[in-house]
Amino acid sequence: MxxxxxxxxxxxxxxxxxxxxxxxxxxxxxxxxxxxxxxxxxxxxxxxxxxxxxxxxxxxxxxxxxxxxxxxxxxxxxxxxxxxxxxxxxxxxxxxxxxxxxxxxxxxxxxxxxxxxxxxxxxxDRISLPLLTPMSVIAGRLSIQFGARFLERQQGGRGVLLGGIPGVKPGKVVILGGGVVGTEAARIAVGMGAQVTILDINVERLSYLETLFGSRVELLYSSSRHLEQVLPTADLLVGAVLVPGKRAPILVSRALVQKMAAGSVIVDVAVDQGGCIETLHTTSHTDPVYEAEGVLHYGVPNMPGAVxxxxxxxxxxxxxxxxxxxxxxxxxxxxxxxxxxxxxxxxxxxxxxxxxxxxxxxxxx
Structure with missing residues (x-):
């Protein structure tokens, strides 16, 4: 052929x-x-x-x-x-x-x-997406790498070091979705010393994540109430929602984004399926971020292209x-x-x- x-x-x-x-x-x-x-x-x-x-x-x-x-x-x-x-x-x-x-x-x-x-x-025991998984692993890891970069003050962020230092609390990372992307994002964020929260609607998945991270990650059922509680204190929000073949559901409204601190960062890995943040639209590696409601938004759909x-x-x-x-x-x-x-x-x-x-x-x- x-x-x-x-x-x-x-x-x-x-x-x-x-x-x-x-x-x-x-x-x-x-x-x-x-x-x-x-x-x-x-x-x-x-x-x-x-x-x-x-x-x-x-x-x-x-x-x-x-x-x-x-x-x-x-x-x-x-x-x-x-x-x-x-x-x-x-x-x-x-x-x-x-x-x-x-x-x-x-x-x-x-x-x-x-x-x-x-x-x-x-x-x-599950459905596997073998051709999506390797890029999801990379995108999940890059989401924290890029998020940490744009939290730097020179990039327009809050000036927060995700890992903190002794005497200064670490940055807070909130991850929406505990699948491959969310798990890999958490792995890197934990490794950097950040305070990490994962939200997911699959209780069995949350239980599995507990075996991986133990008490190092806060695991919450994804509900409107929990989102309202954790987002205002998030320095970095990672969208990691996947519904195979379908458009990603909007989980974070503009009103919730408005409650986030000025200079905080959103990285939505779900952008190639439409995104799960109301205020987010597609960006590019050439022009990766924009500000909306005082928050930096990163919406590059081909993140693994960076590596x-x-x-x-x-x-x-x-x-x-x-x-x-x-x-x-x-x-x-x-x-x-x-x-x-x-x-x-x-x-x-x-x-x-x-x-x-x-x-x-x-x-x-």
């Missing part, structure tokens, strides 16, 4: 859909991989690495897109809509619940679109087995792999993923 690997064009998105190691494996299986020049340079993979792996380097984006299977990291942007082709297989993060325009474009162009974030593996060397390899470790199945079997791979089947969002000019159908019911017909 011919596989295209375009260069990402999202603002400061330096990740790449396939590492040279993944490309080498695909070429050894008899596939042809067409890599847009400099697609991997931001992640530390020059064209020479791809050539040595057996790929062909192409000079324009349309030469990479004009293939049976296109592997990316982020969703197609408007400048790429014209490159979508009927019958093409697209494998990437899509987050369609937050983007009606892209959803319509994929339907109109008859692309078979499989979203990393909805590939689902059913385990005995592309780490993130590309972590993502490829999870995506490659599925890429190989698509390369070897095409759409028939979905019949052989239930997890991959659940990743299918758009097929034969129809929106087919149940969760996204609930967001755009008129596109499901």
């Amino acid at each position: 011919e596989i295209g690997l375009p260069k990402e064009i999202k603002d400061q998105e330096f990740r790449v859909g396939l590492s040279p190691a993944s490309v080498q494996s695909l070429c050894q299986q008899g596939h042809q991989v067409f890599v847009e020049t400099h697609a991997g340079i931001g992640a530390g993979f020059p064209d020479e690495d791809y050539l040595q792996a057996g790929a062909k380097i192409v000079t324009t984006s349309d030469q990479a897109w004009n293939r049976e299977l296109v592997v990316k990291v982020k969703e197609p942007l408007p400048a790429e809509y014209g490159l979508l082709q009927s019958g093409q297989l697209l494998f990437t993060y899509l987050h369609l619940a937050a983007d009606r325009t892209l959803t319509e474009q994929l339907i109109q162009t008859n692309v078979s679109a499989i979203a990393y974030e909805t590939v689902e593996v059913t385990l005995p 592309p060397w780490t993130a590309t390899q972590a993502l490829n470790h999870s995506t490659f087995p599925f890429v190989a199945k698509l390369a070897n079997h095409g759409l028939k791979a979905l019949e052989k792999d239930a997890a991959l089947q659940k990743g299918l969002n758009v097929y034969q000019q129809r929106l087919v993923h149940p969760a996204v159908q609930q967001v755009f019911p008129d596109l499901a017909a």
Whole structure:
């Protein structure tokens, strides 16, 4: 199969859909991989690495897109809509619940679109999202790293050191959601010495988090009352809410944001699914924060793009087995792999993923 690997064009998105190691494996299986020049340079993979792996380097984006299977990291942007082709297989993060325009474009162009974030593996005790997890781990850890930076006075923040020092109390971090993102955010915040609170509606998850953190983290059931109690004293609020395939629910109203201290910081990792903070909108790595109600808001949807060397390899470790199945079997791979089947969002000019159908019911017909 011919596989295209375009260069990402999202603002400061330096990740790449396939590492040279993944490309080498695909070429050894008899596939042809067409890599847009400099697609991997931001992640530390020059064209020479791809050539040595057996790929062909192409000079324009349309030469990479004009293939049976296109592997990316982020969703197609408007400048790429014209490159979508009927019958093409697209494998990437899509987050369609937050983007009606892209959803319509994929339907109109008859692309078979499989979203990393909805590939689902059913385990005995839980549902796993194997292609979302590695980036969630990175985003969770980065949320504290970025939050700590923007709390610095020179960045417009309160001037709070999250870890405090002897004689001065530490900063307070409030995390909405105890899933992968929330857990990793708490891990870093605790390591820095911050005072940490996690809110979640899953009591079993809270019990599990107690086994991880013990008394070092305050664990609360997520309710309006508890939010009203903890937010006014938060120096850093991290939104870590995930409803697979759906838009994130708004948990923090503008009125609650107004009660937060001036110069405090909000980092909403859920922004790629619409965000869970009423006052938050999408930002970019180039212009990451803005002030609303006296609070700094960080809403970059591709946070792991800040650490592309780490993130590309972590993502490829999870995506490659599925890429190989698509390369070897095409759409028939979905019949052989239930997890991959659940990743299918758009097929034969129809929106087919149940969760996204609930967001755009008129596109499901």
